[in-house]
Amino acid sequence: xxxxxxxxxxxxxxxxxxxxxxxxxxxxxxxxxxxxxxxxxxxxxxxxxxxxxxxxxxxxxxxxxxxxxxxxxxxxxxxxxxxxxxxxxxxxxxxxxxxxxxxxxxxxxxxxxxxxxxx
Amino acid sequence: xxxxxxxxxxxxxxxxxxxxxxxxxxxxxxxxxxxxxxxxxxxxxxxxxxxxxxxxxxxxxxxxxxxxxxxxxxxxxxxxxxxxxxxxxxxxxxxxxxxxxxxxxxx
Numbered sequence: 001x002x003x004x005x006x007x008x009x010x011x012x013x014x015x016x017x018x019x020x021x022x023x024x025x026x027x028x029x030x031x032x033x034x035x036x037x038x039x040x041x042x043x044x045x046x047x048x049x050x051x052x053x054x055x056x057x058x059x060x061x062x063x064x065x066x067x068x069x070x071x072x073x074x075x076x077x078x079x080x081x082x083x084x085x086x087x088x089x090x091x092x093x094x095x096x097x098x099x100x101x102x103x104x105x106x107x108x109x110x111x112x113x114x115x116x117x118x119x
Numbered sequence: 120x121x122x123x124x125x126x127x128x129x130x131x132x133x134x135x136x137x138x139x140x141x142x143x144x145x146x147x148x149x150x151x152x153x154x155x156x157x158x159x160x161x162x163x164x165x166x167x168x169x170x171x172x173x174x175x176x177x178x179x180x181x182x183x184x185x186x187x188x189x190x191x192x193x194x195x196x197x198x199x200x201x202x203x204x205x206x207x208x209x210x211x212x213x214x215x216x217x218x219x220x221x222x223x224x225x226x
Contacts, residue, residue, distance in 0.1 A: 035215075044206065044217055044218070044219045044220050045155075045163065045206055045208075045217040045220075046217070047214050047215050047216065047217070059213065059214065061214065095162060095163070099210075100168070103151065103168075103210055104151075104210035104213065104215050105151070105153045105165070105168045105169075105208070105210045106153065106155070106163075106165065106208060106210075106215070107165050107168065107174070108165070109155075109162040109163050109164065109165075110162060111161075111162050112162050
């Protein structure tokens with residue numbers, strides 16, 4: 001069974017930092033492109049960042065470029081998101097998600113971790 | 120970037136009454152369209168991909184159709200566990216993008 005388990009969400013002040021982690025199991029992690037998707041309170045889904053299977057390429061939504069860094073450890077089957085210079089508008093549930101091996105379709109989701117940016 | 124729109128924004132049905140949810144893309148995305156279901160307080164779950172293929176474990180009452188720019192998710196005789204918000208997602212072009220969702224509720 002595919003499992004994605006996020007952790008690291010917390011309450012942080014504007015300008016602060018957080019590191020989110022996603023532990024995975026039940027599939028061959030190194031063969032999947034991975035992504036982070038967020039959902040602000042009461043809002044829809046927004047793609048945040050993704051990383052290629054071998055970690056060689058990374059892409060970000062414009063609003064987080066230069067502040068967030070996505071990374072992965074294929075030996076540990078884990079995905080991370082380093083979030084710096086956090087803003088109030090970054091407040092959201094952050095989901096770790098897996099993309100299909102043959103497309104960019106999200107086929108598995110973690111349960112999410114809540115990041116609250118507030119003074 | 121491809122913009123996805125969904126309508127209606129909300130839909131109230133009686134259990135067993137058929138549902139039809141629409142999704143449109145701003146550009147041709149072929150059949151690279153998925154539907155995700157999200158129940159309150161839960162993570163999304165993939166329901167349909169490739170516009171019409173049911174994901175593993177999804178009941179046969181869920182059906183998807185369409186290609187190009189117009190897509191439809193149909194739920195025949197919705198059960199209580201089917202109510203929630205449905206998001207369409209295009210994955211033809213990067214970045215992937217989601218529609219704003221259709222909330223399917225109980226009348």
